[in-house]
Amino acid sequence: MNTxxxxxxxxxxxxFCVNVMGADHPELKAFPPAKAGMDxxxxxxxxxxxxxxxxxxxxxxxxxEIMTDPVNLFHLGVTIEPRDLEGWGYTYYxxxxxxxxxxxxxxxxxxxxxxxxxxxxxxxxxxYNSRLPIVIYAPxxxxxRYRIWKASDVTEKxxxx
Numbered sequence: 001m002n003t004x005x006x007x008x009x010x011x012x013x014x015x016f017c018v019n020v021m022g023a024d025h026p027e028l029k030a031f032p033p034a035k036a037g038m039d040x041x042x043x044x045x046x047x048x049x050x051x052x053x054x055x056x057x058x059x060x061x062x063x064x065e066i067m068t069d070p071v072n073l074f075h076l077g078v079t080i081e082p083r084d085l086e087g088w089g090y091t092y093y094x095x096x097x098x099x100x101x102x103x104x105x106x107x108x109x110x111x112x113x114x115x116x117x118x119x120x121x122x123x124x125x126x127x128y129n130s131r132l133p134i135v136i137y138a139p140x141x142x143x144x145r146y147r148i149w150k151a152s153d154v155t156e157k158x159x160x161x
Contacts, residue, residue: 025133030088034137041144043134056128059147062095062138063120070115074103078121080136095138097121118145125149 025044034040048056060080068074078097085092101119126134128148136144 027090027131028133028135030085030090031092031133031135037140038137039140039142041136041138043136043144043146045128045130045134045148047130048128053128053130055151055153057125057149057151058128058134059123059125059149060093060134060136061120061123061145061147062136062142063118063145064099064142065116065118066101067114068103068117068119069108070112071106071108072104074101074117074119076101076119076121076142078142080122080124082124082126090132092135092137093124093126095121095136095142099139099142120145 025042028042031040043058045058062078062080063076066074076097076099078095078099080093081096082091083094084090134146138144
């Protein structure tokens with residue numbers, strides 16, 4: 001194979017690898033880009049069988065890391081609100097409220113060091129669905145974290161009293 005053909009093949013293969021490796025979820029194209037002052041966060045969940053997904057939930061947590069004292073409790077005044085993506089039947093999530101930090105006012109011990117802590121607003125628990133991406137629009141400066149919850153296989157029976 002001549003040098004030009006080898007280069008062309010290398011360029012085509014590199015482009016193929018980038019497209020496959022950087023491919024977004026196929027349903028992501030339905031969701032618009034973030035508006036000015038906002039970021040769009042996308043969570044793609046591991047695939048699970050349909051019946052298996054019923055035992056899982058996803059907790060969405062929006063916040064930011066700040067330096068705090070080790071004594072007081074802090075939170076953000078933000079909530080995560082579900083919205084319908086018109087014409088698609090999909091749900092996306094929008095962060096609303098003020099991203100201002102509020103906290104208790106206890107006096108920390110003298111000389112207590114500042115610590116870096118993730119401070120969040122009210123989390124939201126949603127159904128697990130690996131067939132669609134979870135799309136969250138949040139004001140710039142905030143980050144989105146998530147946690148996957150799994151129900152126990154054991155159920156308890158309630159008593160009649």
